[in-house]
Amino acid sequence: MAQALQFLISSSASPNRSFSNLSSSKPSFYTSHRRIPVTVVRKPISAVYSDLESPSSRVLVSENGKGGVFPGMSSGTMTSTDSSAIEVDAVTETELKENGFRSTRRTKLVCTIGPGTCGFEQLEALAVGGMNVARINMCHGTREWHGGVIERVRRLNEEKGYAVAIMMDTEGSEIHMGDLGGTASSAKAEDGEIWTFSVRAFDSSRPERTINVNYDGFAEDVKVGDELLVDGGMVRFEVIEKIGPDVKCRCTDPGLLLPRANLTFWRDGSLDWLDIDFGIAEGVDFIAISFVKSAEVINHLKSYIAARCHDSDIAVIAKIESIDSLKNLEEIIQASDGAMVARGDLGAQIPLEQVPSAQQEIVEVCRQLNKPVIVASQLLESMIEYPTPTRAEVADVSEAVRQRADALMLSGESAMGQFPEKSLAVLRSVSLRIERWWREEKRHEAMKLSDIASSFSDSISEEICNSAAKMGKHLLIQISTGQLDKNSATNNLEVDALFVYTKSGHMASLLSRCRPDCPIFAFTTTTSVRRRLNLQWGLIPFRLSFSDDMESNLNRTFSLLKARGMIKSGDLVIAVSDMLQSIQVMNVP
Ligand SMILES: Nc1ncnc2c1ncn2[C@@H]1O[C@H](COP(=O)(O)OP(=O)(O)O)[C@@H](O)[C@H]1O
Ligand SMILES: C=C(OP(=O)(O)O)C(=O)O
Ligand SMILES: [K+]
Ligand SMILES: [Mg+2]
Missing domain, CATH: 3.20.20.60 (Phosphoenolpyruvate-binding domains)
Structure with missing residues (x-):
């Protein structure tokens, strides 16, 4: 029988809480310098998946992709509350099916x-x-x-x-002043003086204390009361009046105006780009x-x-x-x-x-x-x-x-x-x-990543992700040294994918930071986080309403992805989660 091995990393001081058949051996690939207790739990795969059939009203949606219809379903049955509906990225789906993870x-x-x-x-x-x-x-x-x-x-x-x-x-601050008129290479703005910033084109007869601005929407966008900063604050003005294309400003912090200086705005005490x-x-x-x-x-x-x-x-x-x-x-x-x-x-x-x-x-x-x-x-x-x-x-x-x-x-x-x-x-x-x-x-020189966590909980997440990414590379060694059941070993023991269940996306980005060899399937609950994760290296973001029960999350994910042919039985997956702060290693059933 195939076996799954779960590594549960607990942030609790007593790691052996509720697990009965524990091995206390610490996986040797776990090279953390931190003192996070690691528990190795051996469970037959049937036990791991025994409670997988829990009814679900959740929908899995993938990133950046064309909606597809679940085989055997009409598109009319695809609603956001249909548990068997799955929308999946057509590009990723094809890539996964044709070329593998x-x-x-x-x-x-x-x-x-x-x-x-x-x-x-x-x-x-x-x-x-x-x-x-x-x-x-x-x-x-x-x-x-x-x-x-x-x-x-x-x-x-x-x-x-x-x-x-x-x-x-x-x-942004690509809004800038024009030339100062005539041959002037600079002008001095004194405290309390009224200057006019204008988008009008002037011929030779530019009025005194008038400055050109390069952006047509300037007079529309700026508001009375805004603070106008020249060159990041070298000189400051307050907007006091708008007259058509002209914006009248009072100098509040005197200084030298240089041709084509940058202009930025503060509104209500905050920098305001237009x-x-x-x-x-x-x-x-x-x-x-x-x-x-x-x-x-x-x-x-x-x-x-x-x-x-x-x-x-x-x-x-x-x-x-x-x-x-x-x-x-x-x-x-x-x-x-x-x-x-x-x-x-x-x-x-x-x-x-x-x-x-x-x-x-x-x-x-x-x-x-x-x-x-x-x-x-x-x-x-x-x-x-x-x-x-x-x-x-x-x-x-x-x-x-x-x-x-x-x-x-x-x-x-x-x-x-x-x-x-x-x-x-x-x-x-x-x-x-x-x-x-x-x-x-294998040409990538490993970059030594420094610790970036600012809290204990963050440092656990960071350590879990570093370990999961490392495990992806070193699992083969562990199998040959008996940490995994040798009988389940096949010729190809590379980890196929990392799965991460993350609400804020932080855990997914920590995995991405490690630049692991295998792709990262990131499951997150909101569409906005899912879209943002789309910018990060190696992440394939999905939206999934998940629970705190990792086994049921994994089960549902496996069955939804399997039904689409995006994963198959025997694929080796490492799953991490920011709810339980756990690592699990398993073959897809
Ligand atoms: N919204 C747009 N409308 C018209 N032309 C655009 C637009 N966005 C970009 N371009 C054209 O594409 C070029 C390259 O875009 P980009 O690199 O973003 O701008 P820039 O060249 O100003 O740095 C621009 O110089 C411009 O000619
Ligand atoms: C991306 C750039 O900014 P922009 O296209 O806005 O000038 C750039 O300067 O390279
Ligand atoms: K720009
Ligand atoms: Mg630029």
């Missing part, structure tokens, strides 16, 4: 949506091609246009069963902040968001694209929910030859601090015009995949290029090939 793509793909890809069918083609996140860049187009894209992505998700996340990239309210109202999944200078900016934005959206959470991505952001890299990334290596502007701010090492550093810091990282800009620039990439571009993409960044991003290639789908296909095939090559060659 180990061949799924680990690197995630972000596509900037522009005039070339904003239609429903074009968006669908990108979803089919593997787009995990759709990015809209507020530097271009109108709010109305972006609202239309968001609506179509939503509709695509709803009608076709996809769950593509939406990232809004802010214009698009943030739009993103919150639309309920986007990610907001990417341009030209982040310090952690303070991120902290303010996060509390601004927290005060305004109560039921859903928006993740904040810091774009690293300035010298200041490199100087304050760790504190910025620590404060953020993720980062983008925005190589376009970064390459204009630091010497080009320093961009690769900056990229490597940003990717490493993000990995250490457990934040997803996107490598962006010019990955396949030539494909804006040509249907095949240059060899150098393929090498650049490969390098980002080899660094094991969470995600790669298309900009102009998908926004306005002639070959958006082909560009995505190149990212996809290069990612798959390089991932497989490095896995097979």
Whole structure:
């Protein structure tokens, strides 16, 4: 009879609580330096699955995929309360069926949506091609246009069963002043002076104390009472009156105004970028902040968001694209929910030859601090015009995949290029090939991950995930040394998948951080967490309403996935959960 081995890691001081037939042996692959008690429980598989038939009214829904109908069911019977209905990502489902767990793509793909890809069918083609996140860049187009894209992505998700996340990239402090008029290279603003910021075009006769602003929507977006910061606070103004295209401001903190200085806003004591309210109202999944200078900016934005959206959470991505952001890299990334290596502007701010090492550093810091990282800009620039990439571009993409960044991003290639789908296909095939090559060659140098937990409970979760990822690699040794039943050993004893049951998504991201050899099936209870997990390396996120009873969760998951042919009897799975803080190792029955 096949056997399942459960390792239950308990945070309790007395590990042997309720288990009768315990082995006290500590698995030797468990190399923790911490003192978490590990219990090995041997149970016949029939016992493990004996209570699996519990009635369920829960639905399993996969990420980023086309809804499919359970074999033998009519689509009319698929409702959200039908226990046997299952919606599953068509792309992932096909990959799993045809190539098995180990061949799924680990690197995630972000596509900037522009005039070339904003239609429903074009968006669908990108979803089919593997787009995990759709990015809209507020530097271009109108709010109305972006609202239309968001609506179509939503509709695509709803009608076709996809769950593509939406990232809004802010214009942010890319709003800047124009020249100062005439030959002036600077101007002094004194305390209490009234200055006019205007979007009007002036000929030679610009009134005194008048400054041009480069953003057309400026006068509409700004509100009386807002605080206007020049160059991150070198000079400050308060907005006192709006007259058509002119915004009258009183200087509250004097200083030197330089041509083309950055402008940012604070509203009600919080930094306010002009698009943030739009993103919150639309309920986007990610907001990417341009030209982040310090952690303070991120902290303010996060509390601004927290005060305004109560039921859903928006993740904040810091774009690293300035010298200041490199100087304050760790504190910025620590404060953020993720980062983008925005190589376009970064390459204009630091010497080009320093961009690769900056990229490597940003990717490493993000990995250490457990934040997803996107490598962006010019990955396949030539494909804006040509249907095949240059060899150098393929090498650049490969390098980002080899660094094991969470995600790669298309900009102009998908926004306005002639070959958006082909560009995505190149990212996809290069990612798959390089991932497989490095896995097979075992070429990845192990990165020593430092402890990041800030509480005891977090440190247990972290330890469980580190151990689960390690077990995936070393289980073979244990089987040969008798920790698992040798009779159940087959020739292929690699772990096929890690399963993680997580409400906040944190446990899934901790597993992703370990970059294990096998894919991670992440089961989470809310659609917003599920969409956000779609940005993280190696995660295949599902939505599942689960209970605190891990055995029943596992049973239901196994039977739903088996019925779809996505897993099969005998597959070796390691399951972790943040409810029980447990690790279980088992063959699919
Ligand atoms: N919403 C949009 N409307 C029109 N053009 C867009 C839009 N989004 C992106 N683009 C086009 O795609 C190009 C690449 O996009 P992106 O890299 O996001 O912007 P940028 O070039 O300003 O950094 C832009 O320069 C612009 O020409
Ligand atoms: C991604 C970037 O930002 P944006 O496209 O908004 O300039 C970049 O500068 O590389
Ligand atoms: K932007
Ligand atoms: Mg930029």
